[in-house]
Amino acid sequence: MGRLFAVEIIYRGIFQKTLAKNISRGIVLAAHQAGKPGISFGRYSDSPERNGIPAKSFAIVGTDQETLERGMAKYEPKEVDITITVDDTLCKGVESWAWYGLQPVNKLLKQGGTLIVTSRETPEALISMAHRKEYPYQLCIVKGTVSFSGLWVYKDDHSDVRILGTIARILPELFTLDSLKKVIQDEWHDAVKVSSAERAYERFTSTTVRPNQGNPETPYKFDLPKWHEMGEGVAIPSIPTGKQIEDPGTHAMGGYRPDRNPTFKKFSTRTMRPVVDFDTCIKCTLCWLQCPDTCFDVTPDGLYDANMQACCGCGVCEAVCPVPNCVTMINETEFRDNSSQWEAWKKDKSGYKTWLQQKIESRPERSHGFRYRGQYKEQIPEMLEIAREG
Ligand code: SF4
Ligand code: SF4
Known part of the structure; x- marks a missing residue:
């Protein structure tokens, strides 16, 4: 052979x-x-x-x-x-x-x-x-x-x-x-x-x-049901209703997190993710209403936290938010985990602000779409340089 x-x-x-x-x-x-x-x-x-x-x-x-x-x-x-x-x-x-x-x-x-x-x-x-x-x-x-x-x-x-x-x-x-x-x-x-x-x-x-280099995490996985474990006929179970969320500071329960698909996570679907400035959010609900994937958790203090298990990175929340720079889409390569931004903000507000600013400044270019009119034109010289250098 x-x-x-x-x-x-x-x-x-x-x-x-x-x-x-x-x-x-x-x-x-x-x-x-x-x-x-x-x-x-x-x-x-x-x-x-x-x-x-x-x-x-x-x-x-x-x-x-x-x-x-x-x-x-x-x-x-x-x-x-x-x-x-x-x-x-x-x-x-x-x-x-x-x-x-x-x-x-x-x-x-x-x-x-x-x-x-x-x-x-x-x-x-x-x-x-x-x-x-x-x-x-x-x-x-x-x-x-x-x-x-x-x-x-x-x-x-x-x-x-x-x-x-x-x-x-x-x-x-x-x-x-x-x-x-x-x-x-x-x-x-x-x-x-x-x-x-x-x-x-x-x-x-x-x-x-080398074998000791790279992400050491075990990739997220789940077991598929065997054929003999499947029920008769076709049954599509509905998604259960959601639960309240615990405030990491006061431990008060409140808000609402919808229950989501327990197996399909959208981690690798997105090329960008939204970061939210909770200090400037006016709680208008537009991001929560317009998100096509229902990924905003409503927090006990009435804010909106994009849940990274569900976010596909479409950028709609950034487009509809009426407050300038309150939601910013950032290239996904900048992140190493999928943890809650709201929890990080609650635990350390000034530390979160520094993190947010650093993320926004680190990657002004988009993986798709543009933040403002004319951004594409500004990026052309740099893209041409990359093409020339190979
Ligand atoms: S980027 Fe799209 S999917 Fe993700 S939170 Fe915003 S609107 Fe929802
Ligand atoms: S659209 Fe912007 S201001 Fe309105 S709730 Fe969402 S993040 Fe806050």
Whole structure:
């Protein structure tokens, strides 16, 4: 039997679906150039309501047809040579469905395999987000902002060919740079894209991630019921009503926290999260009313605390809040836990204010959308610089 190569691309459905498809298709076409058969296919992203939900594409290539067919007998690869994630916030983990809980981004990666991330973060920041593995692997950063390349409203930023050029360097047995250049020319008819792939190939660097590095937490998970534990017929249990909340200072009970889905948590759905200035909140209720995911807990003192188990990071609360700078959306890479902001504020108001200010100043740029008119224009020079530097 020959050798089987497997690459997975983790992306945000549906916005990055075309980008992921272009990468997985590019892998298979480049491998075909050297006579290796392959197939690319997607998982989890077939419905518009999965906007922002982590999804996957796979590219499977064999050195011969029989090897490919044997490999494809599996529903989904159990291990991969390369994992690509085109949104760095997914380094915290992937929860595609309410089936598994949170899967580490590097879960399927083989020993010595490579995790490719498009990001402006440092290797240290990304390593601290990804869960630990028992064996070493390589981390390669393709410098860039989160790309929606392939979406009709978004300009092509060459993320697809830059990632393909990086793969040619990491795994030349899969396909060579010459094969890739031919595919790019044939498929896209674009010499500039060819040179972007070449530049990514030449500028490749990687960092070894050791078993003692990374997030030591056990990823959130739950047990699925076995078939014999399921009830007869179809029963969809309703969500129970919520409970009151305890004030961490006075221990008085009050407010209201709705009961939420006990299995599906939205930790990995969002790329941003709201931070709330409780000192300036006027308790107008608009964020609570308008949040599409009912994620605000009403606190005993009548404030509104965005619960991170339920928040999908849409930014509606920021848009509807009438008080300037009371709610601010911040890039998810800035956070390491999902604890209550209101509880932190109650325990230490001046410490919370300092934390809030530091978070707001640390990441003025958005993962999607804009805080004010003209922000996009201001960010263009910096984005061009990133593209030039590779
Ligand atoms: S970003 Fe705001 S409105 Fe959107 S889900 Fe989170 S708390 Fe709700
Ligand atoms: S919309 Fe703003 S001011 Fe109104 S309750 Fe929510 S956080 Fe407070």
